[in-house]
Amino acid sequence: MTLNGDSDQANGKPRAILFDWDNTLVDSWPTIIDALNVTLEAYGKTPWTMDEARARVRKSMRDSFPELFGDQWRQAGEVFYERYAAIHVERLQPLPGAEEMLKSLVDAGIHLSVVSNKKGDFLRQESKHLGWDRYFGVLVGALDAEKDKPAIEVVELALAPSGIEKGPDVWFAGDADIDLECAYKAGCMPILIREHPPGPGELDSHPPAKHFPNCDALCKYIDTM
Template sequence: MDAEALIDDLRARGLSRPVALLLDWDNTLIDSWHAIHDAQNHTLATFGLEPWSMEEIRKRVRGSMRDSYPQLFGDRWLEAGEVFYRRFAERHLETLVPLPGVPEMLRDLHEAGLYVAVVSNKKGDYLRAEAAKLGWQRWIGRLVGAFDASRDKPAVEPVHLALEGSGITPGTQVWFAGDADIDIECAVNAGCVPILVREEPPATDEFPDHPPALHVDGCMTLSNVLQKL
């Protein structure tokens, strides 16, 4: 569906242009799968576990480390987290690849007066270092990563932190866009409008409990919709 058709559909459902856009980071704004794949398999190997394929990485890397690593590494999850982050820190800035249309979208929405913030389950220090490396922080009101709030996505605390100081409260005037089910769930939990951003459309019954309000094939389409809505 093209931007004009998406806009007609949104208007028919009574959805108007938001005042704020919250964005996931990894694989919504940047392609980070290779850095994550490398660090995750290095960590698994260190603890005597079998490596994951890229397909497994894409399916299984969703929650934050403090939510997912205890299930993988038990009582040694903090140690495993240190191994992951050491490896990731060595390489993540070298492998940053912006997804198509992202810098233009951030710039255009900022200039149009939308409040834009990031809510990610990447550790906050790494998130902000990547944004600085790319020069994007000038367009982003706040970058919230894992451990910045008292809980991580899909909990609502990161959403509240991302909007803190903006004068905007969660609701239908806030859109939350991301590529994964955890982003859609977080949006619904916070009462925001959930937007799925990825090339492939949602499969039948993929989001039975938290369906997205809108699917767009990338940030270029999302930007077009927001500017024309």
């Protein structure tokens, strides 16, 4: 797939949309930075600011923690998960318009699934807590597939219940470069959902076909199709 910025290729109604979870559908930055900094401090490392976390948190734990903690990454992961498990449900906040968008898309007959680099057990616990399971065919998290996002295995797993093949009529919607990279690898339509558009050169490797500032904007766009 070849795209150059905001593209007319996203003008066809999607058969399926695969959503990222954290900071696409729910606001989880405060919880992530809390658990991450507890872990960093436990290993004598400097805590990250929110801006640093937003810039650096992308990959799943099995792909990112070895870079941070070396041979101790599994033990560090246990520290992170212990803290995260203690706080994530009580702090969980849907992003504005997210549930209304999901309901509208399901009513329109569009298959929805989630592809996240959050541990699958946590992901499904959060969806159940919000009462959102009814919107999704499957919620794919870290460790659920042989490889984590941006590998195409997660896309194939997310589409399996629907029988829909990966391709440009499947949108992959998220807030980060890794979501767009995953879309490109799978041949799906890359959709950016976040308040600010890409900065100069920021997403040149995997530019989005469309940028929407929030869930409501994406929903209204599809309503016009």
